Amino acid sequence: MNVSFIGTGAIGLPMAKRLIPHHNVTVFDLAPDRVNELVQLGASAAESAAKAAAASEIVILMVATPDQLEQAVFGPDGAAEGFKIGATAVIMSSVGVESATSVADRLTKQNVRVVDAPVTGGVVRAVTGELTLLTSGTDEDIERVRPVLRHLGTKLARCGGRVGDGQAVKLVNQLLCSVHLAVAGEALNFAKRLGLDPEEVLKTVGAGAAASFMLNDRGPRMLSVDEPPVLSAVDIFVKDSTLVKDAAARVGADVPLLEEANAKFKDASAAGFGRLDDSSVIRAFEG
Numbered sequence: 001m002n003v004s005f006i007g008t009g010a011i012g013l014p015m016a017k018r019l020i021p022h023h024n025v026t027v028f029d030l031a032p033d034r035v036n037e038l039v040q041l042g043a044s045a046a047e048s049a050a051k052a053a054a055a056s057e058i059v060i061l062m063v064a065t066p067d068q069l070e071q072a073v074f075g076p077d078g079a080a081e082g083f084k085i086g087a088t089a090v091i092m093s094s095v096g097v098e099s100a101t102s103v104a105d106r107l108t109k110q111n112v113r114v115v116d117a118p119v120t121g122g123v124v125r126a127v128t129g130e131l132t133l134l135t136s137g138t139d140e141d142i143e144r145v146r147p148v149l150r151h152l153g154t155k156l157a158r159c160g161g162r163v164g165d166g167q168a169v170k171l172v173n174q175l176l177c178s179v180h181l182a183v184a185g186e187a188l189n190f191a192k193r194l195g196l197d198p199e200e201v202l203k204t205v206g207a208g209a210a211a212s213f214m215l216n217d218r219g220p221r222m223l224s225v226d227e228p229p230v231l232s233a234v235d236i237f238v239k240d241s242t243l244v245k246d247a248a249a250r251v252g253a254d255v256p257l258l259e260e261a262n263a264k265f266k267d268a269s270a271a272g273f274g275r276l277d278d279s280s281v282i283r284a285f286e287g
Helices: 012-019 032-040 049-054 066-074 097-108 122-128 139-149 165-193 198-205 213-222 234-251 256-273 278-286
Strands: 002-006 024-028 058-061 088-091 113-116 131-136 153-160
Touching (some): 002 012, 002 049, 012 024, 012 032, 012 122, 024 049, 058 066, 058 139, 066 097, 088 139, 097 113, 113 131, 113 139, 131 139, 131 165, 153 165, 165 198, 165 213, 165 278, 198 213, 213 278, 234 256, 234 278, 256 278
Parallel strands (some): 002 024, 131 153
16 A cells, blocks of 8 residues: 655654555655655655655655644645545644644545544654554544554544544543643652652652553653653643643633643743753753
8 A cells, every 4th residue: 555654753753664564655754864764664755745645545644733734735845736536644643623624624625535543652652553543534534544554553542523533532632641741740859859769759659559651651761860862842742732721721621730731841941941852841840
């Protein structure tokens, strides 16, 4: 099957790598080093998003933000200029309901099918192919892309029949992830201020009722003496928690803990840590 992959960032790159042994993969990204890495593994490079879309029946969109999605699809040389009639676009970016539905509405008018399938699980699970895919759209369209998606995740969650339902579930997911990540930094900084060994505290509470994926995954990176590799940047959580905050405001949901977490991510970004690993949010608590 011919598959194009547009957007090969921290999570997109390992996802694209997993497809290369199984499909004819064409890639496009503004970062040539990532494209070259995939070409060396057997992918083909496209000069633009439009040419990438023209090369395949299934086109995966894995950019970082709503603005990037808009540019990748409808900007100059965007994918919308190249889609084949009847092709399927798979929106795997976390861009919120409004962005996904806006893109889908316009592509549908071009006789392009759209599946909404944001992911959760982070870089580690992208590498191992154990992501959870939050799919929504018609049954027919999801089954059409299942042979591709099965190489990316172990769970294809069915979130609804409308494009945007997957994004809505991802917003709930990111509310929890944002709060869990921020409070992990708060707790470990609290342990330091109490005069405790934070590494020992992490081992202890990480094995009990206070454990969470974010605490056990990000905690060691928060406490690392060396700068941890960037697996997901602080600015990604600025973006995601802001999407949640804005969506909550639209539907009248009270999200005070999310709002506090959002403020901490913004504080960390404003302090110059935005492009560092998201575990750097602990620095917003260190004063």
